[in-house]
Amino acid sequence: MPFSEDTLQQTRAAYEEHARTCRQCHFDTMPCAVSKHLMRAYNNARREQARANSASR
Template sequence: MPSQDDALQQAHTDYQQHMRTCRQCHADTVPCAVAKHLLRLYNNARRSAPRTD
């Protein structure tokens, strides 16, 4: 079972890879719907990850 850190890293990687490869995100200054969804997943994973203080 993947840890929360793995899920956070995977969400971040998915978002970054999409931003590099999506034609619409490259052509427009506004992210496409998929990019917004991936960013939302990343933000949710980041919020649920345990904090290391």
């Protein structure tokens, strides 16, 4: 399923919001499990968007 630009922005916003508001992520040097999951979702969306862009060329 291809990711839309909107999906990419939503996953990025979710990760950034979590990183700003999570106490563990803010004070610890290691990101929490939720942060890792959100970053993985964003990276997957970014890769899928890059694939879609390269396929349409």
